[in-house]
Amino acid sequence: MYRYDEFDRALVLERVEQFRGQVARRLSGELTDEEFKQLRLRNGLYLQLHAYMLRVAIPYGTLSSQQMRKLAHISRTYDRDYGHFTTRQNIQYNWPKLVDVPDLLAELAEVEMHAIQTSGNCIRNVTADHFAGVAADEIEDPRVYAEIIRQWSTLHPELSFLPRKFKIAVTGTVQDRAALRVHDIGLRILRNSAGKIGFEVMVGGGQGRTPYIAPTIRKFLPKEHLLSYLEAILRVYNQLGRRDNLYKARIKILVDSTGVENFTKLVEEEWAEIKGGELTLPEEEYKRILNYFAPPIYQPSNGAVKTFETHKTRNLDFARWCKTNVANHKCPGFSIITISLKPIGGVPGDATADQMDLVAELAEKYSHDEIRVTHEQNLVLAHVCQSDIYEVWQALAGAQLSTPNVGLISDMITCPGLDYCNLANARSIPVAQDIAKRFEDLDRQHDIGELKVKISGCINACGHHHVGHIGILGVDKRGVEFYQITLGGSGAEDASLGDIVGKAFAYDEVTDAVETIVDTYVTERRNNERFLDTYRRVGLGPFKEALYGVA
DSSP states (O other): OOOOOHHHHHHHHHHHHHHHHHHHHHHHTSSOHHHHHHHHHTTTEEEOSSSEEEEEOOGGGEEEHHHHHHHHHHHHHHSSSEEEEOTTSOEEESOOOGGGHHHHHHHHHHTTOOOTTSSSSSBOOOEEOTTTTTOTTOSSOHHHHHHHHHHHHTTOTTTSSOSSOBOEEEESSSSOSSOGGGSSEEEEEEEOTTSOEEEEEEEOOBOTTSOBOOOEEEEEEEGGGHHHHHHHHHHHHHHHSOSSOGGGOSHHHHHHHHOHHHHHHHHHHHHHHHTTSTTSOOHHHHHHHHHHTOOOOOOOOTTHHHHHHHHHHHOHHHHHHHHHHEEEOSSTTEEEEEEOOOOTTSOTTEEEHHHHHHHHHHHHHHSTTEEEEOTTSOEEEEEEEGGGHHHHHHHHHTTTOOOOOTTSTTSOEEOOGGGTOTTOSSOSHHHHHHHHHHTOOHHHHHHHOOOOEEEESSTTOTTOGGGSSEEEEEEEETTEEEEEEEESOBOSTTOBOOEEOSSOEEGGGHHHHHHHHHHHHHHHOOTTOOHHHHHHHHOSHHHHHHHHSOO
């Protein structure tokens, strides 16, 4: 994984001391809350419903064991013994005291971590496929390019005050585990007919008040031109993006209002002015960063596959967990383990300090000292020898981290909602907990199969409800919580926005409504058809009739 150079180190340490002075001025009253607001946001510090919240960057979702242990230590020392992993592969602390934040940031700097550009109108944490570097069908490791983008965009003077926040995701496979088409820019690594490697460039995706699926504006961009093309896109956005209306400031609105063809023309014209200049990526620089992501030396034990299969035969609970939580690895004899942070009745995405320490220990012992955070709020051990998987599972089970539900109905993306967020209209966490408890029976979950439920507590869509197979949006109606349901969304390579079913449901009706939707799917499905495939085949009618008595 990437290690800081002298520039990274100096920048982070200087920012810590700068913010320490700003906090002292706020605490003394020298700065008003409004004056302090932009300063704290530039350091990832939000003021939420009950307390400050600090968002810590985990670039492209990759952590070392040492870094995970530090996150556990911070949760014990400065928070309430837990952290919340987010859909941008970051971690949030919900209860830090303002006076402690500079010390907290200084401790993060000790392990090459920070909170810079995790908020504000800038390029946020660049995300990537959580199976990067180990997926069997990967063309190149997308984290290399995510790191290049991070270095280019961090405190870039032209990109520090954009019209609105900006999000970029990168993947190296056809299967999209990074939700490319709901990002401001999505980049998919591909190989053209001549065998050259480059990117498909998608621009103008996003959720929130006005959701869009990003169109492709360039089918193939040679990889050496990545930064100059990104800069051309950002320049057009900086020049033409709305700054007079917060709700129309995202690049998705600019692409839609300008038209995809005209927007592409503007970008290409801007790019022609800078193409081939100093932003051209030198091959030696690419190789330098690539070396940080060199794969470990894999040494599978003799009989690893046989040992793994034997354990599955002898222990049905282990076999069931493997079915959902263990994925194929590019190296024979190894597997990828996804650790669910969605225990039945728990808070989706939360991990205790003890759990973080255990994951760090397992990564150090069994996964070449590397951990990944997924945009679906789970964790990944990416390099596990198959002869060790049973031992890893046993250790996870002892820490309530062995829920066998990855990709199933209880593996929900959920925003903090009204329990924490001052922007929320409704609760999200209790809804997720109620649904998980209703579908607690794992045999039933496995029979239902892949079903992605995503819940947001307000229209900002931090829970990605627009692209849930079943999406749930909390709304406020005269002080009462109601929930609007959408069906048929997807954030994967078959990206789509969900269709609104009909009138919203009261809080105590939501779980029943979800069960009705699931029962309708089970009735309508053919053979082993996924929920999404069934919905796309039969449409909204059967589900609407089951929910409301009318198609």
